[in-house]
Amino acid sequence: MNAFLPGELVLLTDTRDRMYLVELAPGGQFHTHNGVLAHDAVIGRHAGVVLYTSGGARITAFRPRLADFVRKMPRAATVLYPKDVGPVLVYGDIGPGCTVVEAGTGSGGLTLALLRAVGPTGRVCSVEIRDDHRAAAERNIRRFLGELPANLELVAGDVGAHLASLRADRIVLDLPEPWSVADAAAEALAGGGLWVSYVPTVPQVGETVTALRRAGRYADIETFEILLRTWHVDGRSIRPDHRMIGHTGFLTVARFADDARLANASRLAADG
Secondary structure, eight states: OOBOOTTOEEEEEOTTOOEEEEEOOTTOEEEETTEEEEGGGTTTSBTTOEEEOTTOOEEEEEOOOHHHHHHHSOOSSOOOOHHHHHHHHHHTTOOTTOEEEEEOOTTSHHHHHHHHHHOTTSEEEEEESOHHHHHHHHHHHHHHHSSOOTTEEEEESOHHHHGGGOOEEEEEEOOSOGGGGHHHHHHHEEEEEEEEEEESSHHHHHHHHHHHHHHTOEEEEEEEOOOBOOEEEETTEEEEOSOOBOOOOEEEEEEEOTTHHHHHHHHHHHHO
16 A cells, blocks of 8 residues: 655544644644644554554544545535435546536636546536635645646636537536537537536526527526435434535536437437
8 A cells, every 4th residue: 555655645643533624744733622632643554544643542544535625625615415416427427538618617626527437538618707716726726736747738728719629429517608619619629519507596597508509509508406315324223424515516417419490300209
């Protein structure tokens, strides 16, 4: 197993399942209400090692998953929850070798997931109109990956103005008004490409789907939300947890077609 190194991120968990994201530094200390844990006690050890603070509190050290990092990282903008990121990747069919245009970059959580999905043979172009968000995203990406990967391009500005010069297999939008770029996105998408957008409210969904239909270039338009309910399991006490992550947003997925009106008409005729 690879040992923890100085400068690496570690996820420290206590016996009450509280989690703390810490960047290891020689001579550094992690302080709790029940004593101190020296960073040097973690450096050189393997993931999953159990350690104890100076006050006897039990701490377990793990490497953070991407989901852990997204929940704990500094935020310049609201992030997509991991429960929504998974469907973005799966329903958007984002995999190795894909070229993805993302807007906006926000805090960089979805950008990290897109980079992992497309792999070194793919490319992510992430467009962000706000300088502070873009700077925060760059810091988070560097912190998690150690560097900005060569297949990531962080672009400043409005995505609508950039789409004319871009070609993409997938377009992923986390914007207040994604419907405003429905036509421009259609021009940027490669044949058979996919649109994925995320909005939090019902009126935004209505505007988005109406614009996609009006554009006449999108088929199989589908909107859904993901609800996540965890369960308490302790012996015979098995029940839903009292709290759940309910509605966070709506995902709308659509396929690009040269003339989706004809594609939709053909599909309806086949179904009928």
